[in-house]
Amino acid sequence: MDAGAAYCNREELGRLIACCLTRNIPFYACRYPGEDEASFGAQYHSSPVRGAASGFRVVPFIESEESPAFTIVPDYCAADREALEALPPLPAVPGRLSGVDMGYDSYIEKAQRMICCMKNHEADKLVLSRTITVAYDATRMPRLFDALCTAYRDACVFMVSYPGVCQWVGATPELLLRSAADGYATMALAGTRPAGSPAEWPLKEREEQQYVSDYIRQVLCDCKLHAVSTHTYTRQAAQVEHLCTDFDISAPHDAAARDALLAGLHPTPAVAGLPADVAKRLIPVIEGRSRRYYGGYIGEADDEGRCRCYVNLRSLEFDARSVRLYVGGGLTARSVPADEWNETCIKSQTILSVLNRS
Template sequence: MGDTTQNHTLEQIFGAAIAGQKAVAVWRLPLSQKVQACMQLGQQYTTGQPQLEASPFGFFFCPFQVSAQEQNIFIKGDLYFDGEKLAPAADAPEKQLQEFYTLLQAPPSINGWHTSANLENHTFQTEQGFMRAVEKAVEAIQAEQMEKVVLSRNSLQALPENFSPVAAFQAMADAYPRAFVSLVSVPGVGTWMGASPEILVSINEQQEFHTVALAGTQTAVENVADAIWRQKEIEEQAMVERYILSCFKKLRLREYTEVGPKTIKAGNLMHLRTDFKVNLKVVHFPTLGTDMLELLHPTSAVCGLPKEPALQFILAHEGYNRSYYSGYLGPVNSTSGSHLYVNLRCMQLQQHEANLYAGAGITEGSNPQREWQETQHKMQTMGKILSEY
């Protein structure tokens, strides 16, 4: 049975995973047409700190901060879908494999998805609360307690009637060709969807390590060459760059290429981005992916600088639980390598509503009303999918 491949649609596979209480991850890499998915047949999903190089093929889904409620999740690739065929791993458990194939033959049930066991713990940040937190953050930055902090919030939006996560995933993939598009559904943990513009750690099949400094936000213009950036955004992006360089320094890594900053489009927004790459065939650093992951997360683009006071400020003043928003996710040791992205421009599916998330980088020059508007714009990435569905 180990080498059996079968033709099935993504709807059938996702539906069978939900019906069988299995964890499933669906993704599409930036500038790719290929939709991929993997499923785990067993029930043990939680894991410790990810070790990328030693990991079997699968999909990591990790929170902003590990807690008793939100833990690092690893979906082992017992079954892999390459966009056309579904194939089992050599070590996939035979009995559960047969049970899953039986579920695949059944007519797909309603458009269901796994929901979180912790929904009653969800809190929401009000406009007034968010703007007050921004004011406090500016005061703390002026008092030199930190240089920058990222404050975020969430908002509920009703799901359209007959909502289908798979159809919404395909709409996201069409709307955001340059983003990492994902749909992750885990029993007890819930279902998250997103279109992230930000690489955290990537190692491709050519053994090239890649990370980015991404910061600064404004509404997209037709031609990126016409973008004009304020000092606030330029400084914010430079902070993220400096943080990545400080991580390289800690690891005594000197051989890397740096390109940027340049203006990039991400849906209806533009950001400043600098790319950092390391050729692992030339530089002998076998654990660079795992080491950088530990140093980078949470990045200054989702937390702040210096990291510790910014994190403490977030926990004290943000006023709600980020859960898996601004954590990271992506496939590891797949045929195209390991690609972990920051979980931005995302939403969590509840039974009848979607919980949308967005954040803004606060520096000394921040204006509370303007930062609120920035989170509104960022929520449109997912809001657009729900409204045009």
Template sequence: MIETQIPMLEQALEQALSVWKVENKPQLISITEKMDAIDPFIFFDRGTKWKGKRIFWSSSQESFFLVGVGEAISIDSNNQDFLQTEEQWKSLLKEASIYNAFQVPGTGPVAFGGGSFDPDKKSTKLWKEFKETQFRIPSYLLTITNGETYVTFNAMVASDEDTVSIRQDMLLAKQYLLAEQKGLPAGPSIVQKEEIASDQWKELVEKATNEIKSGQAKKIVLAREMRVDFEEDASLSSILYQLHESQTNSFIFAFENERDCFLGASPERLVRLQDNELLSTCLAGTAPRGVTREEDEKIGAALLADEKNREEHDFVVQMIRNAVEACCEQVHVPSDPVLYPLRNLQHLYTPVQAVLKKGYSILDVVQRLHPTPALGGLPREESMMFIREFEQLDRGWYGAPIGWMDAYQNGEFAVAIRSALLQGKSASLFAGCGVVKDSEPEAEYQETMIKFTPMLSVLGGS
């Protein structure tokens, strides 16, 4: 990688410097090379040299990986306006020097990030390291797709002095990221576990059902927190590997800021865009998996026939259909859901396919879709007001969009559920459920316990 990049690097630096001297604006340079196979988890682990600035994304079904180390530039905002992010991203790309002969989705300059669930709710110190909206273009990006491996080097050039440090950085990449691959550290071990205000949460479920019965809302999604402590700082690379191995049909993600890292295994795709073809998915309605095949099929059939879960699912389908139709054409939505099996859970699932209209981007769709009824409720404003006023949890990035977009109008976002915020020797886990008129507090509590399971299992708990 390093040797073959040098001629392109010198050309990119020369071009960026010439533009900077005329316009006095920092320039992004981006160079992509095809590589031999690299283990994504070891690449992430090697990135501890740049600890606090790592990202991870994988789609288990498609064997697609993005692993970022370092930060060439960050696009941040103190409000959750994804369209403002879009403007800054386009401006950055317009002046960039991009050397990418492949233009494969997920290569070249890629912005990875997300934002808070509700910027109108006052944040607490729990999420102090995370902005309302934050996207990172990593210094080094590993992309694995269709069995091929690519590495992209990104850097900002704003002076002659930058060129010296950029050359040195590339040597560091060779030394730390592409050296001989070894195994991963051991995973964490939980020594203490605490459910935060579980009795008060059940009371809140009852309050929400009364609100719904009085006609103030149709559905309100309530979330809660579990706090765990470890013997020592948890190894992120080991956790990500275990999530990838255990949570099939999921999107594995991580966004690291300093000593804090938000990570998870979400089964819920918000939207994918590739070659203008859009796919969104409706995932609402939950049941556990059975121990035997017969039990599993019986539980699945009961979920498909359950009136409460079907109603909850239909809320999500109608909202996503309406949002997609506003900026797409050729919208196709199946009439009935199917089962979406995970290791610990199964859900009702309906895909929404469409073609994006000219003039729109993936962030336009994200802005319209968030929050979906699966994470907020219906009607949107009424349910969000209830959550904002009565839910004690600071959701932060939990339940919000997280994902990536490249320079070629490709990208993918998931809803950040089945997740945890790791902070050294401690972690906060998050889980929620949709409350409707027939909800029972104890049943909803048990549903959240099931939803804690994917994260608990990889953090050394049960």
């Protein structure tokens, strides 16, 4: 947000990432949309704080003992590489990737179960996700981060490592909440198709986006906040595009009010569904596994009420020898399971191609 010494160019950032990964030091790196330099912080002398604090926050889709919310409160920044390199390594912690990916037949069956729930009026929308796991050496992570910055110029590219708890990298297009000069900003983002598609958006995608917009308006109303929204427009994110509505919220910067707004917005219908409590109950049962930090959010927040927080999408969990891409899509009663599978394939193409090149 401010701290100039916390920012560095991508070449220097690669050295910092390599330094922390080889020494098992908790750290974060974040290149915000449209920016050239990245924010960096490492925490060596104490463990990351469980829960919310001033620093870099990492919040799971559903909080649990295995997937806690935590904050990296840095005691080293981008200007401290030589000091970091002089530190002895912290104890190594085994990686956490386990389980198998969801195949096509399993995905179709789970999609049908979700669609049945919506046709029975248990929910209006549910998001089904799956994983794609590939071999990948963690020593290539600095190159991967740099390649994601190039491929996703208008995304928030991030990496966070808390060994034994959470190691994640991604390029998310979805803003959750950002402080602005006169308040805050958020967005409703939904629907996915190849970039440059000439046809009008189908009804299913327009309804899906409307669910997200209406949810945000209700959260703002509950928080007694006034916002001005744009008309819904098509927003490109690398090789795909989405429907988007931007919201400018009039409110003084205040940490407690900001945290209440974050709690109300997360998880949005774009990653969970509607009603939110029903979606959070049904998704783990139908998917049959924990999403961990996919569908949660990451970003900086301080004690003055400022923040830059993004939804954890288009992202990969990693350990020493592999990466696991999480990809999902919104289902409604109008959904066709095979079409939804194809949408997850489209969403995964860019990030998988970046993996193959880096």
